[in-house]
Amino acid sequence: MSSESVTQELPARPAATEIVNDFSIQVATVNGSGSQTANLVLIRSLFQMGIPVSGKNLFPSNIAGLPTWYTIRANRHGYIGRKKEIDLLVAMNPETAREDALALDAGAAVVYDEPLKLNEVRSDLVFYPVPFDELVKPICPDAKLRRLVRNMIYDGVLSKLLGIEMAEMEKALTRQLGKKAKAVALNQAALAAGYAYAEQHLPKRDGLRVERMDKTRGKILIEANAAVAIGAMMAGVTVVTWYPITPSSTVCETLIDYMKKYRVDKASGKATFAIVQAEDELASIGMALGAGWAGARSMTATSGPGISLMSEFTGLAYYTEVPAVIVNVQRLGPSTGLPTRTAQGDILSTAVLSHGDTKHIMLIPSSAEECYELTMQAFDLAERFQTPVFVMTDLDLGMNTWMADSFRYPDKPFDRGKRLDAETLKTLGDWGRYLDVDGDGIAWRTVPGDGLPAYFNRGSGHNARGQYSERADDYTANVDRLAKKFETARQWVPAEVADDQPGADVAILAYGTTHWAAEEARDQLKSEAGLTTSYMRLRAYPFTEAVERFIDRYTRVYVVEQNRDAQMLSLLKLDLTPGQVGKLRSVVYYSGLPIDARTISDEILAQEREAK
Amino acid sequence: MTTPTPAAAPAAGKKVNRINLELATYRGGKTTLCAGCGHNAISERIVEAYFEMGVAPERVIKLSGIGCSSKSPAYFLGGSHGFNSVHGRMPAVATGAALANRHLMPIGVSGDGDTGAIGAGQFVHLMRRNIPLIYIVENNGCYGLTKGQLSPTADLGSKLKNGVVNDLPPMDLCALAIQLGATFVARSFSGDKKQLSALLKAAIAHKGTVLLDVISPCVTFNDHEGSTKSYAYVKDHDEALGEITFVPFFEDISVDYEEGSSTEVKMHDGSRVFLKKLDAKYNPQDKLAAITLLHETAARGEFATGLLYIEPDRPSFIDLLNVVDTPLSMLSEAQTRPGPEALEEIMERLR
Numbered sequence: 001m002s003s004e005s006v007t008q009e010l011p012a013r014p015a016a017t018e019i020v021n022d023f024s025i026q027v028a029t030v031n032g033s034g035s036q037t038a039n040l041v042l043i044r045s046l047f048q049m050g051i052p053v054s055g056k057n058l059f060p061s062n063i064a065g066l067p068t069w070y071t072i073r074a075n076r077h078g079y080i081g082r083k084k085e086i087d088l089l090v091a092m093n094p095e096t097a098r099e100d101a102l103a104l105d106a107g108a109a110v111v112y113d114e115p116l117k118l119n120e121v122r123s124d125l126v127f128y129p130v131p132f133d134e135l136v137k138p139i140c141p142d143a144k145l146r147r148l149v150r151n152m153i154y155d156g157v158l159s160k161l162l163g164i165e166m167a168e169m170e171k172a173l174t175r176q177l178g179k180k181a182k183a184v185a186l187n188q189a190a191l192a193a194g195y196a197y198a199e200q201h202l203p204k205r206d207g208l209r210v211e212r213m214d215k216t217r218g219k220i221l222i223e224a225n226a227a228v229a230i231g232a233m234m235a236g237v238t239v240v241t242w243y244p245i246t247p248s249s250t251v252c253e254t255l256i257d258y259m260k261k262y263r264v265d266k267a268s269g270k271a272t273f274a275i276v277q278a279e280d281e282l283a284s285i286g287m288a289l290g291a292g293w294a295g296a297r298s299m300t301a302t303s304g305p306g307i308s309l310m311s312e313f314t315g316l317a318y319y320t321e322v323p324a325v326i327v328n329v330q331r332l333g334p335s336t337g338l339p340t341r342t343a344q345g346d347i348l349s350t351a352v353l354s355h356g357d358t359k360h361i362m363l364i365p366s367s368a369e370e371c372y373e374l375t376m377q378a379f380d381l382a383e384r385f386q387t388p389v390f391v392m393t394d395l396d397l398g399m400n401t402w403m404a405d406s407f408r409y410p411d412k413p414f415d416r417g418k419r420l421d422a423e424t425l426k427t428l429g430d431w432g433r434y435l436d437v438d439g440d441g442i443a444w445r446t447v448p449g450d451g452l453p454a455y456f457n458r459g460s461g462h463n464a465r466g467q468y469s470e471r472a473d474d475y476t477a478n479v480d481r482l483a484k485k486f487e488t489a490r491q492w493v494p495a496e497v498a499d500d501q502p503g504a505d506v507a508i509l510a511y512g513t514t515h516w517a518a519e520e521a522r523d524q525l526k527s528e529a530g531l532t533t534s535y536m537r538l539r540a541y542p543f544t545e546a547v548e549r550f551i552d553r554y555t556r557v558y559v560v561e562q563n564r565d566a567q568m569l570s571l572l573k574l575d576l577t578p579g580q581v582g583k584l585r586s587v588v589y590y591s592g593l594p595i596d597a598r599t600i601s602d603e604i605l606a607q608e609r610e611a612k
Numbered sequence: 613m614t615t616p617t618p619a620a621a622p623a624a625g626k627k628v629n630r631i632n633l634e635l636a637t638y639r640g641g642k643t644t645l646c647a648g649c650g651h652n653a654i655s656e657r658i659v660e661a662y663f664e665m666g667v668a669p670e671r672v673i674k675l676s677g678i679g680c681s682s683k684s685p686a687y688f689l690g691g692s693h694g695f696n697s698v699h700g701r702m703p704a705v706a707t708g709a710a711l712a713n714r715h716l717m718p719i720g721v722s723g724d725g726d727t728g729a730i731g732a733g734q735f736v737h738l739m740r741r742n743i744p745l746i747y748i749v750e751n752n753g754c755y756g757l758t759k760g761q762l763s764p765t766a767d768l769g770s771k772l773k774n775g776v777v778n779d780l781p782p783m784d785l786c787a788l789a790i791q792l793g794a795t796f797v798a799r800s801f802s803g804d805k806k807q808l809s810a811l812l813k814a815a816i817a818h819k820g821t822v823l824l825d826v827i828s829p830c831v832t833f834n835d836h837e838g839s840t841k842s843y844a845y846v847k848d849h850d851e852a853l854g855e856i857t858f859v860p861f862f863e864d865i866s867v868d869y870e871e872g873s874s875t876e877v878k879m880h881d882g883s884r885v886f887l888k889k890l891d892a893k894y895n896p897q898d899k900l901a902a903i904t905l906l907h908e909t910a911a912r913g914e915f916a917t918g919l920l921y922i923e924p925d926r927p928s929f930i931d932l933l934n935v936v937d938t939p940l941s942m943l944s945e946a947q948t949r950p951g952p953e954a955l956e957e958i959m960e961r962l963r
Contacts, residue, residue: 286703
């Protein structure tokens with residue numbers, strides 16, 4: 001992507017400038033008004049036309065009645081991060097319409113509910129008033145359904161205004177509503193009504209247009225929580241324990257659906273898994289650890305508040321060396337914070353979760369593909385290192401709609417790590433639960449029911465044989481071995497992905513969903529300011545040695561992340577020399593919206609000016 | 613809960629059980645609890661019960677939370693895996709392990725603080741689920757390991773050694789468990805060898821969750837005058853609910869009691885429990901009767917001990933989950949990783 005140039009958009013563009021496949025649409029509705037179907041039909045029909053898209057839902061922590069915004073970005077270059085500017089607003093919510101319209105850049109287009117009279121708010125926008133209530137009446141005699149069908153009318157209007165093929169909209173609609181023939185017919189009528197109205201009453205006065213492309217062939221549209229679920233299923237998870245929390249609930253809910261379909265033994269009709277909704281996160285992590293200790297591949301999924309509750313048990317698992325996969329779909333803020341907004345705010349606290357000296361492996365996917373792959377890998381690493389492994393996603397990744405390549409079937413068998421068997425026991429001769437016989441910090445373990453020697457798993461002080469000990473030398477030897485094990489993990493975690501540009505003096509380090517905005521920002525920096533940047537995307541903690549070498553190659557390295565306190569930068573400092581630390585600069589964003597490219601490029605340019 | 617009998621003949625001169633193991637095999641490490649602690653007596657009864665029931669130690673897992681009671685799994689069944697977890701959270705760990713391997717026989721040991729205070733939430737939900745687990749509360753009304761503070765089972769008006777009087781009502785863990793749907797609820801006293809042994813063996817035969825609340829005096833911090841959990845007080849106020857006899861499924865013993873003098877409960881595995889000299893009106897399968905009895909005895913300042921409530925045939929949580937017979941922990945990659953066609957089908961729906 002960095003090699004492609006970006007069409008520069010002027011802040012106030014003349015109405016006639018044609019912009020093809022490069023804009024964002026924001027639909028402002030009321031939570032619970034059934035706009036989701038209309039929005040999914042809209043994004044899916046663009047996708048079916050081969051145009052790269054992304055969909056982001058900005059919603060309140062509420063079930064019905066509060067404002068919600070859905071943003072669809074179509075971009076021919078394949079940029080799927082959030083775009084800062086809105087090019088077309090669909091204003092359906094009387095509560096926010098005025099504010100939404102005032103926030104637009106001059107020249108933007110607005111489709112709005114006619115009674116809202118947005119044309120009186122300002123004069124520098126392109127207005128398309130639509131009398132939704134009048135249009136919905138004749139097509140939907142049942143007054144109770146009108147509220148739901150009404151939204152489909154704006155899809156019809158946009159089909160005409162933007163040139164989205166009606167056949168694709170109808171296909172997307174059928175796909176969305178499935179076999180509900182009556183609902184499909186009603187909504188089709190709404191689509192047609194919107195289209196007809198636009199054709200007769202709304203002459204085109206903006207420059208936004210779509211054109212069929214071929215950039216989505218073989219790709220999928222998915223919310224990455226589902227990708228995590230598919231990864232867990234393909235990794236052979238057998239015990240899943242969870243407690244509902246936004247934004248992670250759909251990880252386990254989706255997993256339940258898939259497991260019921262694909263993980264029931266055909267001969268006996270019985271499940272090859274147990275999924276339990278626990279009474280709280282203290283219990284969900286406890287159950288996952290009980291199962292992991294007993295030899296099952298186990299997992300739980302949660303978000304910040306749940307992670308805080310899991311802290312004590314995580315320390316136990318670290319110290320007694322019990323595997324489990326913990327998915328942390330990060331959300332914004334300390335305490336309850338903003339539960340439906342995104343952040344990368346648990347990086348630092350999760351890395352060292354629990355009291356005493358602890359360090360945990362974290363895998364950090366950027367995409368739906370990686371949510372799938374790294375979740376699978378997390379199960380291997382949890383067993384290999386006999387420790388909790390965290391998969392750090394976020395609300396943006398987990399709950400928004402992402403375009404992704406179809407997932408590849410795994411080509412590696414499970415890695416069950418050092419699980420002792422009778423043969424190995426014979427070879428070893430002597431076995432102790434925490435004896436480091438291989439020099440990599442990882443000991444051999446037995447599990448209940450395997451018929452091999454038993455041990456007592458205890459969170460209190462223990463020696464290499466798992467016996468109770470309060471001896472200073474036993475304690476230090478044990479935690480030093482745990483540190484060694486963590487060092488070994490550097491060679492096993494997914495490596496960083498680097499893009500070194502010849503002649504670059506400046507580099508960007510990012511991770512997770514920040515990647516998408518960072519990539520786009522690099523293109524902006526190059527095309528607009530002539531600043532060539534190198535790039536490294538982190539994918540795990542601990543870092544591999546490549547991070548230090550990368551930093552050594554550049555004068556300034558911008559660590560870009562979505563939290564207030566530069567958390568990843570703080571973690572990097574633990575590994576770096578003072579000279580390397582001196583090169584680090586920080587770009588942070590923490591409003592709860594997904595970070596956008598413009599924020600990054602503006603901030604880097606400002607800091608570059610200061611540096612020179 | 614059947615255990616295969618090994619073919620080897622018993623070693624001459626040693627008393628062995630039905631799977632040819634000696635009592636010593638069921639022992640654990642040396643106790644570090646105070647001399648005379650009720651918990652040690654309970655550990656002894658546990659050793660005997662598993663020996664007499666002929667359970668293979670490798671099938672048992674021992675779990676606990678934190679506290680004096682929670683140390684005790686190290687002192688029995690040395691050949692079994694153990695998990696000493698965090699304070700009040702043994703139920704979750706036991707649940708996870710039971711889910712991972714349905715053929716394991718978990719026994720958890722907790723205390724009154726570990727259960728009624730910090731662990732109240734997990735205790736409540738464990739009782740609702742009916743996980744196959746023997747949950748023993750070694751109940752002494754105080755926190756021993758932190759030197760004698762009051763616990764939530766301390767009786768109203770009970771006095772600590774330092775003179776502090778408890779002015780809050782106690783939690784009755786048995787009444788709570790019955791109300792929550794537990795399927796085997798019993799109370800005993802660490803000093804009542806016969807009753808505790810019978811109850812433990814019946815517990816091993818039960819297929820769901822067993823709550824066994826054992827009054828177990830703390831000789832160091834709560835055995836003085838003014839305490840309602842002292843040896844002297846418990847002996848004086850123990851109101852045994854009939855005489856209990858347990859007959860395991862593998863013993864063909866006919867028990868003849870005079871008509872009307874004994875209540876028989878048939879357990880899921882075919883074992884039988886006989887309750888003799890029981891009040892004729894008391895039915896251990898009647899929840900309301902059990903709760904009434906607990907309230908009435910508590911009002912008199914007495915402890916009703918014995919098998920309070922039993923529901924032998926309720927499906928366990930694992931039955932409800934309809935899980936395969938092979939332990940989940942032992943399933944192979946071929947059994948747990950769907951094939952490429954499954955992934956392709958999922959992908960196709962997302963395209």
